[in-house]
Amino acid sequence: LxxxxxxxxxxxxxxxxxxxxxxxxxxxxxxxxxxxxxxxxxxxxxxxxxxxxxxxxxxxxxxxxxxxxxxxxxxxxxxxxxxxxxxxLPFHNGGTEGVNTKTKLIKRQMYGRAGFHLLRHRILLN
Known part of the structure; x- marks a missing residue:
């Protein structure tokens, strides 16, 4: 409902x-x-x-x-x-929130697999 x-x-x-x-x-x-x-x-x-x-x-x-x-x-x-x-007002922080959400998703997917360098590369490539 x-x-x-x-x-x-x-x-x-x-x-x-x-x-x-x-x-x-x-x-x-x-x-x-x-x-x-x-x-x-x-x-x-x-x-x-x-x-x-x-x-x-x-x-x-x-x-x-x-x-x-x-x-x-x-x-x-x-x-x-x-x-x-x-x-x-027409201003919002939707883009910033989207990037934060995507970064957290990638971080969760990689939990326990590798260090910061691989995380950084995955974020930059997405």
């Missing part, structure tokens, strides 16, 4: 879309949660207007009786400035 909720409706197969509709319509909390998830997903595309929209989203999420969503909104408010920057 989590995967279907986090997938854009137009990307779902017809069978999955029908199942998701049936599940969400049978429970008012699921209907509200689905709406909040989809609205928040729209905020994940960086745009200048996302800062005020985030505040509106937090207020709307707080109005519903969804305790786990309230915990999420508290975390967003705790790091509000960083979240707003992430949602409004």
């Amino acid at each position: 989590k995967g279907m909720l986090c997938t854009a409706p137009d990307q779902l197969k017809d069978k999955d879309r029908e199942l998701l509709t049936a599940l969400t319509e049978s429970c008012p909390e699921m209907t509200a949660l689905t709406g909040h998830i989809r609205t928040f997903a729209d905020l994940l595309k960086p745009a200048a207007h996302n800062g005020p929209h985030l505040d509106q989203w937090i207020s709307a999420a707080r109005e519903d009786d969804l305790p786990h969503l309230h915990a999420f909104t508290r975390g967003l408010e705790r790091d509000h400035d960083a979240v707003v920057n992430g949602l409004t």
Whole structure:
């Protein structure tokens, strides 16, 4: 269910879309949660207007009786400035994180096999 909720409706197969509709319509909390998830997903595309929209989203999420969503909104408010920057600015460290992940993968694959020199060569060749 989590995967279907986090997938854009137009990307779902017809069978999955029908199942998701049936599940969400049978429970008012699921209907509200689905709406909040989809609205928040729209905020994940960086745009200048996302800062005020985030505040509106937090207020709307707080109005519903969804305790786990309230915990999420508290975390967003705790790091509000960083979240707003992430949602409004086009800059990110995705490339750096990708290199770190790839380096750690190579390191794990080579565990116990060789020293630093071979690790360095494998990283440079990838």
